[in-house]
């Protein structure tokens with residue numbers, strides 16, 4: 001069994017990854033979280049990792065008291081997170097951190113030659129080709145955790161890249177599927193957090209409601225599978241049973257199906273190429289009775305239209321939309337801006353931030369930071385209010 005380092009262990013992905021690790025007796029060498037000392041301490045108690053990283057340094061003392069006697073060494077800050085991402089004794093790093101903060105540990109893992117199970121889509125969107133080039137240069141394996149990308153990865157097993165005609169990226173459509181932008185003005189935080197099929201962290205749940213998540217996934221698919229935008233078609237599929245599909249040149253379409261439970265793609269990423277027993281419910285197609293599909297209409301969802309435009313622009317544009325989105329989502333969750341202002345912030349950032357070069361990780365981080373500052377400024381000037 002592999003030895004894992006789990007970044008973002010206290011979040012939705014991290015907790016489910018630890019379920020899988022527990023089930024199969026995987027060893028945990030490091031756990032990392034931002035500030036949830038209680039949950040992290042419980043996990044340390046159970047898994048006894050060599051390292052526990054708490055990103056917020058001011059929480060280290062509290063963690064120290066809670067895990068005294070376990071022998072686990074505490075790491076903090078970005079250095080600690082990058083160390084947890086690049087430990088010699090780890091076979092695989094699971095990056096389940098949320099947000100563009102996941103870019104540095106992603107690159108640290110790759111540079112250390114570690115195989116990576118990547119849930120943190122923002123790292124791949126903002127780092128773009130820089131991440132993919134590093135993966136190729138170091139020859140590491142990058143396993144997708146996102147259910148759609150895991151599905152595509154599974155559908156492509158045993159096929160030749162030149163035979164792929166297109167990727168069919170499925171989308172649940174989120175809780176506001178079919179609504180007009182005008183009707184979404186007064187959407188509350190609770191409404192935005194009520195996803196029809198998946199239980200996830202807050203940021204990705206809001207991203208699913210604005211459809212930003214599908215835009216980020218579109219860019220993620222371009223990066224992971226080395227395809228251009230015209231080779232990806234988004235299909236609305238409300239039931240989230242078909243997690244995505246691929247079409248080959250001969251017209252054959254292969255899809256991957258399963259109950260909507262992230263432990264399936266997480267486990268596949270952690271145990272690839274093995275397919276071990278899973279604690280999830282089996283899929284009963286007869287219980288579903290029918291599966292539905294629609295052509296998407298994105299005219300009412302400015303986040304995804306900006307993300308798709310960013311995919312075409314390339315360079316720093318994906319980093320800008322991703323960075324702008326994360327600050328706007330935080331402002332919305334803090335009830336400081338309306339739901340529809342998230343889209344305003346993202347499109348304004350995309351059109352107004354200009355960066356000169358996009359060659360290195362530092363350029364990607366600069367683009368993200370410029371987007372953060374831009375949205376904070378928009379908010380400060382009252383341009384995102386009701």
Ligand SMILES: NC(=O)c1ccc[n+]([C@@H]2O[C@H](COP(=O)([O-])OP(=O)(O)OC[C@H]3O[C@@H](n4cnc5c(N)ncnc54)[C@H](OP(=O)(O)O)[C@@H]3O)[C@@H](O)[C@H]2O)c1
Nearest residue numbers: 008010011012013033034035036055097098119120200201
């Ligand atoms: N949830 C899903 O079903 C799902 C599906 C596909 C893809 N993803 C992707 O997976 C990632 C995680 O999503 P999630 O739903 O698990 O989010 P989440 O529930 O909000 O969890 C985020 C995790 O990241 C940690 N974290 C945040 N900032 C950190 C930092 N600076 N240093 C160390 N740890 C940090 C959090 O720690 P604290 O708890 O201490 O804040 C928490 O453990 C996202 O990129 C998301 O898009 C999620």
